[in-house]
Amino acid sequence: MTQKNDNEFYGNGQELHQTSTKKHKKLTTNQGVGISDNQNSLKYGKRGPTLLEDFILREKITHFDHERIPERIVHARGSAAHGHFKLTKSLADYTTTKIFTEVGTETPVFCRISTVAGGAGSVDTPRDVRGFAVKLYTSEGNWDLVGNNIPVFFIQDAIKFPDLVHAVKMEPDRGYPQAGSAHDTFWDFISLTPESFHTIMWAMSDRAIPRSLRMIEGFGIHSFRLINAEGQSTFVKFHWRPKLGLQSTVWDEAAKLQYADNDFLRRDLYEAIDQGDFPEWDLAVQLFTEEEAEAFPFDHLDPTKLIPEELVPLKVIGTMVLDRNPDNFFAETEQVAFCPSHILPGMDFSNDPLLQGRLFSYLDTQLSRLGSPNFNQIPINAPKCPFSNQQRDGHMQMDVPKGRVAYEPSSLQADSPRESTTGFKSFNEEFNESKGRVRPESFADHYSQARQFYISQTKIEQNHIANAIVFELSKVETQAVRLRVISHLMVIDKKLANKVAEGIGLDEMPSAFKAAVKPKDLPESPALQIIGKMKDTLKGRTVGLLFGEGSDENQIKRTQSAIKKEGATCKLIATKVGGAKLSNGKKLEADMQIDGAPSVIFDAVIGVLTPEMAKKYSKLPVINEWFMNAYVHLKAIGHDEGTNMLLDKIGIMKDEGVNDIMNLDAFIKSAKTRHWAREKQFS
Numbered sequence: 278m279t280q281k282n283d284n285e286f287y288g289n290g291q292e293l294h295q296t297s298t299k300k301h302k303k304l305t306t307n308q309g310v311g312i313s314d315n316q317n318s319l320k321y322g323k324r325g326p327t328l329l330e331d332f333i334l335r336e337k338i339t340h341f342d343h344e345r346i347p348e349r350i351v352h353a354r355g356s357a358a359h360g361h362f363k364l365t366k367s368l369a370d371y372t373t374t375k376i377f378t379e380v381g382t383e384t385p386v387f388c389r390i391s392t393v394a395g396g397a398g399s400v401d402t403p404r405d406v407r408g409f410a411v412k413l414y415t416s417e418g419n420w421d422l423v424g425n426n427i428p429v430f431f432i433q434d435a436i437k438f439p440d441l442v443h444a445v446k447m448e449p450d451r452g453y454p455q456a457g458s459a460h461d462t463f464w465d466f467i468s469l470t471p472e473s474f475h476t477i478m479w480a481m482s483d484r485a486i487p488r489s490l491r492m493i494e495g496f497g498i499h500s501f502r503l504i505n506a507e508g509q510s511t512f513v514k515f516h517w518r519p520k521l522g523l524q525s526t527v528w529d530e531a532a533k534l535q536y537a538d539n540d541f542l543r544r545d546l547y548e549a550i551d552q553g554d555f556p557e558w559d560l561a562v563q564l565f566t567e568e569e570a571e572a573f574p575f576d577h578l579d580p581t582k583l584i585p586e587e588l589v590p591l592k593v594i595g596t597m598v599l600d601r602n603p604d605n606f607f608a609e610t611e612q613v614a615f616c617p618s619h620i621l622p623g624m625d626f627s628n629d630p631l632l633q634g635r636l637f638s639y640l641d642t643q644l645s646r647l648g649s650p651n652f653n654q655i656p657i658n659a660p661k662c663p664f665s666n667q668q669r670d671g672h673m674q675m676d677v678p679k680g681r682v683a684y685e686p687s688s689l690q691a692d693s694p695r696e697s698t699t700g701f702k703s704f705n706e707e708f709n710e711s712k713g714r715v716r717p718e719s720f721a722d723h724y725s726q727a728r729q730f731y732i733s734q735t736k737i738e739q740n741h742i743a744n745a746i747v748f749e750l751s752k753v754e755t756q757a758v759r760l761r762v763i764s765h766l767m768v769i770d771k772k773l774a775n776k777v778a779e780g781i782g783l784d785e786m787p788s789a790f791k792a793a794v795k796p797k798d799l800p801e802s803p804a805l806q807i808i809g810k811m812k813d814t815l816k817g818r819t820v821g822l823l824f825g826e827g828s829d830e831n832q833i834k835r836t837q838s839a840i841k842k843e844g845a846t847c848k849l850i851a852t853k854v855g856g857a858k859l860s861n862g863k864k865l866e867a868d869m870q871i872d873g874a875p876s877v878i879f880d881a882v883i884g885v886l887t888p889e890m891a892k893k894y895s896k897l898p899v900i901n902e903w904f905m906n907a908y909v910h911l912k913a914i915g916h917d918e919g920t921n922m923l924l925d926k927i928g929i930m931k932d933e934g935v936n937d938i939m940n941l942d943a944f945i946k947s948a949k950t951r952h953w954a955r956e957k958q959f960s
């Protein structure tokens with residue numbers, strides 16, 4: 278007896294997609310066998326048990342059960358995009374590597390930007406360092422520049438990395454906090470690790486709460502070597518500089534973004550690329566010789582130190598554009614395997630002990646995460662230039678090598694791969710040292726650059742750093758840990774230490790930590806600020822425009838087109854996503870409903886409301902909060918007559934950031950910046 282398809286009786290959905298006129302691909306098993314019913318498992322009788330024989334069910338469920346791979350132990354949450362890098366200035370005097378000598382060549386790249394501490398499903402906007410990893414598929418092999426958005430690191434030696442990570446990750450007994458450093462174990466470790474304080478200053482600055490992944494810098498951190506045709510070496514540090522300039526959120530905004538949109542930064546990057554607003558970064562280098570390095574007041578091999586731009590200026594040599602979203606998150610963003618050991622002929626590593634440990638760790642991690650030494654064959658990891666060797670077999674071997682020769686040297690097969698004179702050569706460095714578990718004295722000054730960073734900030738940024746430390750220490754439950762942190766801050770800057778002590782309600786200051794080396798007073802370096810690097814532009818930003826019943830269409834259209842002209846996006850917000858009827862009787866649909874579009878997700882806000890609607894809305898908490906949060910987060914507010922009444926009712930004080938949109942130029946000018954003066958009201 279042929280069985281009837283139950284869908285005909287119960288209408289469980291199959292008939293809906295069968296009615297589509299589009300020609301679909303045939304649904305098959307992984308063996309290519311066509312599937313006639315993907316809704317019902319094979320049963321003995323209509324209400325009977327499912328049969329083990331159902332190979333279609335078993336194949337589907339087995340695959341599903343194994344869909345996840347171990348997430349990255351750090352940097353688990355990331356967003357990525359494809360693009361290309363184009364060299365504009367040759368470094369032929371310094372290196373033979375083609376990516377730095379062939380001006381005009383476009384090299385494909387894949388760039389993944391991540392948080393460090395949280396799991397793969399954690400939110401986008403905690404206070405955290407951001408990973409900035411770029412894989413460049415060059416004609417000479419893959420080069421991975423695996424950096425962060427902060428130019429220094431917490432520790433000087435890779436042997437401490439597991440401790441640092443265990444301290445910042447959720448505490449092992451209680452399993453929280455997820456994705457944040459504001460807890461005892463992190464600050465306990467930090468307070469016992471003086472070398473971490475320079476990076477702590479950066480991590481407590483607004484760099485760790487970026488507005489957009491398109492508005493952060495990237496740093497290779499370590500010194501690397503460039504090697505020229507004569508075999509001479511020059512040290513190099515790499516910097517990515519965003520064309521949109523730097524922009525961060527303020528802390529209250531970052532915290533509120535966590536409930537407004539878990540995927541805020543991921544969505545921002547995806548949508549920007551999707552609408553053709555491609556983010557770009559200049560690649561700049563700092564070049565210096567061994568002799569020049571010896572004259573620096575610090576050791577460039579110490580990853581807790583940076584080289585101020587005032588000492589070694591940046592040279593821009595090319596630009597990276599991200600212009601294509603991944604087709605599949607897992608296949609690309611999740612499976613991409615970065616390794617700092619992936620470098621090219623014409624480059625080499627420095628002896629930075631953190632870098633040296635990384636050269637081991639990443640390859641090892643890929644073996645456990647991706648499960649096979651053949652991870653290089655996954656399309657996102659495979660070089661785009663030819664590659665061949667005598668490595669064979671292993672899990673998930675995709676290649677079908679031909680011939681009988683799987684060794685080298687060999688003579689039996691003319692086309693089997695051989696060594697080449699243009700292959701990778703290590704720099705011929707001479708050593709006259711003894712073996713030992715040592716750290717050089719030149720790494721011992723932990724505070725001079727921390728102080729230099731702090732004093733280089735604007736007053737606004739200094740306040741934010743102090744507030745961030747107060748916030749974090751207020752979450753720390755152990756008083757001894759708080760005191761130890763303050764004892765280090767006293768070495769960095771007494772005023773900062775006092776401010777933090779006052780913020781956490783400390784009655785008596787601890788004594789200052791006894792630094793191994795007395796810190797030097799280094800000159801201020803304005804290049805270390807964020808505010809100084811904000812661009813006077815609306816490009817790449819988003820303005821939220823609230824409208825309601827009876828709003829004026831002309832006013833809305835005029836405002837929208839002025840914003841668009843600036844290269845920004847304007848999102849229409851209403852209390853219903855279906856929109857509202859305008860004064861001319863036309864219905865205008867909203868892009869978003871206000872409950873799902875709090876003002877934290879916008880760079881500036883505007884209200885176009887009739888006096889009647891304004892009166893009605895002034896009683897709605899969600900709308901009060903919309904404007905009030907924009908004000909507190911220092912954003913520009915644009916209003917018409919109706920909205921002006923609403924702002925008065927809510928108690929928003931008028932300043933140069935609050936403008937009538939009759940004068941759109943004034944609004945646009947004010948939306949290009951944040952209105953820092955307001956902060957004084959809240960301190």
Ligand code: HDD
Nearest residue numbers: 349352389408409410424425430435438498634638639642
């Ligand atoms: Fe790391 C991932 C950046 C020190 C061990 N690291 C990872 C990623 C970035 C960085 C951006 C994510 C790459 C991606 O998107 O897939 N790590 C850094 C920087 C460091 C640093 C800038 C210091 C300058 N890392 C560091 C040390 C060790 C590791 C000292 C170990 C000794 N890092 C890893 C890792 C990860 C990783 C465990 C996790 C996932 C992965 O490698 O692929 O191997």
